Amino acid sequence: SQTIHQWPATLVQPVGSPLSLECTVEGTSNPNLYWYRQAAGRGLQLLFYSVGIGQISSEVPQNLSASRPQDRQFILSSKKLLLSDSGFYLCAWTLPGAYEQYFGPGTRLTVT
Amino acid sequence: AQSVTQLGSHVSVSEGALVLLRCNYSSSVPPYLFWYVQYPNQGLQLLLKYTSAATLVKGINGFEAEFKKSETSFHLTKPSAHMSDAAEYFCASQSQNTGFQKLVFGTGTRLLVSP
Numbered sequence: 360s361q362t363i364h365q366w367p368a369t370l371v372q373p374v375g376s377p378l379s380l381e382c383t384v385e386g387t388s389n390p391n392l393y394w395y396r397q398a399a400g401r402g403l404q405l406l407f408y409s410v411g412i413g414q415i416s417s418e419v420p421q422n423l424s425a426s427r428p429q430d431r432q433f434i435l436s437s438k439k440l441l442l443s444d445s446g447f448y449l450c451a452w453t454l455p456g457a458y459e460q461y462f463g464p465g466t467r468l469t470v471t
Numbered sequence: 472a473q474s475v476t477q478l479g480s481h482v483s484v485s486e487g488a489l490v491l492l493r494c495n496y497s498s499s500v501p502p503y504l505f506w507y508v509q510y511p512n513q514g515l516q517l518l519l520k521y522t523s524a525a526t527l528v529k530g531i532n533g534f535e536a537e538f539k540k541s542e543t544s545f546h547l548t549k550p551s552a553h554m555s556d557a558a559e560y561f562c563a564s565q566s567q568n569t570g571f572q573k574l575v576f577g578t579g580t581r582l583l584v585s586p
Contacts, residue, residue: 365514402561402578403515449514458503458522458565460574462514 361386365450365463373471378423378437380466382450385431390452392433393460394425397447409433410455445470473498475564477577485585490549492580494562497543502564504545505574506536509559518560521545523567532556557584
């Protein structure tokens with residue numbers, strides 16, 4: 360069966376510091392991968408998606424970036440965090456042609 | 472552009488009462504529709520999905536939803552609420568026309584269950 364991991368589970372970072380969040384999927388190959396952000400009291404905002412290694416599409420212009428160095432690894436990064444980057448970051452995957460997305464456990468980021 | 476509206480940011484029910492969470496979609500072509508549940512500090516779990524087959528869809532934990540094209544709705548119901556159902560619920564849609572799967576989420580409804 361497929362599983363999706365995210366780490367770290369929680370992170371507290373000062374403004375201006377760098378960020379690296381990691382997501383890995385097991386038990387499948389060539390998944391489509393997604394990064395979402397969930398701000399307090401709001402819905403989910405799609406940040407990036409990827410259909411393959413090195414292929415990244417950005418949905419929202421901001422100071423975040425994403426990379427996919429391996430088939431089942433998706434990384435969310437920032438060079439300098441802003442207060443507004445605080446939130447709950449969720450990674451998700453789906454198989455090409457499938458309908459539903461499956462979500463990881465999330466990373467709670469607090470920028471202070 | 473497609474959109475999803477969830478009526479009511481909070482819904483309160485008593486244990487054993489009917490649960491009804493409302494979702495309306497806006498799309499020129501009926502989309503695929505999903506309900507997800509999120510417990511505190513956890514990821515989203517798929518409850519059920521509508522993919523143009525049966526209009527009444529049964530999911531996990533006793534939930535079901537009915538797709539009504541005439542009302543552009545996909546409301547989530549459960550006959551009898553349990554305390555463990557307290558969580559946030561998200562309705563989401565995905566266009567059948569696009570070649571890549573992007574979900575559009577509603578803003579969520581928090582379900583509160585009282586003893």
